[in-house]
Amino acid sequence: MTAGSASRPVPPAPDGPAAPGGPAGSGGRSGRGRRRAPGRPRRALAAGGVAALAALLGVTLAVRGGAAPACAAAPRALPAPHPGKATFYDSQGGGGNCSRPAPPADRHYVALGPQEYAAGAACGGYLDVTGPKGTVRVLVMDQCPECEPGHLDLSAEAFARIADPVRGVVDVRYRAVLNPPLPGPLTFRIKEGSSQWWFAVLVGDHGNPLRSVEVRQGAGWRAATRQDYNYWLIDSGAGPGPYTLRVTDTAGHRAVATGIRLRPGQVQRSTVRMYGGSTTPTRSAAPSRTPTRTPGPTTSPRPSVAAPGTTPQVRDAALAPPVAAQTRPTCG
Secondary structure (H helix, E strand, O other): OOOOOOOOOOOOOOOOOOOOOOOOOOOOOOOOOOOOOOOOOOOOOOHHHHHHHHHHHOOOOOOOOOOOOOOOOOOOOOOOOEEEEEEEEOOOOOOOOOOOOOOOOOOOEEEEOHHHHHHHOOOOOEEEEEEOOEEEEEEEEEEOOOOOOOEEEEEHHHHHHHOOHHHOOEEEEEEEOOOOOOOOOOEEEEOOOOEOOEEEEEEEOOOOOEEEEEEEEOOEEEEOEEOOOOOEEEOOOOOOOOEEEEEEEOOOOEEEEEEEOOOOOOEEEOOOOOOOOOOOOOOOOOOOOOOOOOOOOOOOOOOOOOOOOOOOOOOOOEOOOHHHHHOOOOOO
């Protein structure tokens, strides 16, 4: 084990006219934490990574980026605990390889080795980690390139909850958390450099790891491709927006948010939760036109999802139809 600090590898910039470098948090080591190995994370999801992630989550996954949504196998029981070991590090305020704008407020996060990180497929999920002093819940936020399966690199704060930091490395047991309480409605962050010709979005506060993200195009849906830095990309763009986005997680929950604007670098909070009920739709606090009825023929009720080819009549992401947002997809 080595002490010291090293910066996270910066995801490669995609090709094209709007090709920004992918954000990656700076993740130095401190105390007895392990050092990051230099180099880029793997972009391809190896078969071993799929198997490791599926075993960790205890559900059947289809994690290939951009795959059309299909029915996920419902877990028959809670994911089984896995034996492992834990070390710790400090992200130095960065959001890790999962490209979060910042660490979670409680600073309880974890970096996984390449197989369990699975080219970004584990991002945004949670683990319960038990050590000598107790159990802590951590957000999957980062990749640890040199960590073997079962090696969890915790934040210093999370490590201190389960063991004395003086020990540096401890044996643990850990399991994935199925349907953890959500911190709030889904959030969406359009990546810097995005335009109508190049589209990338980061989805937050989804609880379980994500399986697919799609953008409504006309009467259908266009799948985005997951990048290993956790943005979902449509390389040829998705138009000028506003966008209607359909998000599906590994447990089979599906939610639809409308009115996502082309505002690169801004976090847009929707009014729809991934599961467990939705919040009451609210309007943006930013300056906007006061909603009024237009004189003329009878108007329809306020739409929550735009009809194909029209502009969503909301300022912020709005609630999707209940059947789309809150029901589990059926098989067969």
